[in-house]
Amino acid sequence: MPQGFRLSFNGGPAARALRESAARGLFLAAEYVLGEADQVVPLDEAALQRSGTASVDAPSLTAMVSYDTPYAVRQHEQLDLRHAPGRTAKYLETPLNAARQEVAALIAAEIRRALR
Numbered sequence: 001m002p003q004g005f006r007l008s009f010n011g012g013p014a015a016r017a018l019r020e021s022a023a024r025g026l027f028l029a030a031e032y033v034l035g036e037a038d039q040v041v042p043l044d045e046a047a048l049q050r051s052g053t054a055s056v057d058a059p060s061l062t063a064m065v066s067y068d069t070p071y072a073v074r075q076h077e078q079l080d081l082r083h084a085p086g087r088t089a090k091y092l093e094t095p096l097n098a099a100r101q102e103v104a105a106l107i108a109a110e111i112r113r114a115l116r
Helices: 011-038 072-077 093-098 100-115
Strands: 053-057 062-066
Touching: 011 053, 011 062, 011 093, 011 100, 093 100
Parallel strands: none
Antiparallel strands: 053 062
């Protein structure tokens, strides 16, 4: 005789856990990119480096890495400025592009933890 069963799935808590883990992963990834950018950000008195922040907007699952000084954009975009050895323009863009695999791995690891 066939045996029956009933399965109910409450997807709300699972979806919330996945979003929370994705937001955590995004924050870790943003912190990683910030650390990499801090290695090449132009230095004079280190005000630019100290202004770096990483944050996440959890509802939109958007991560942000920014530097907040009046000259941050100019230092990033103007390629003809002279910098100390090892420091460069595109101090945020270059590390972000170089860290794509690490960023994806950090986010994926947090999501995998939530699925356990």
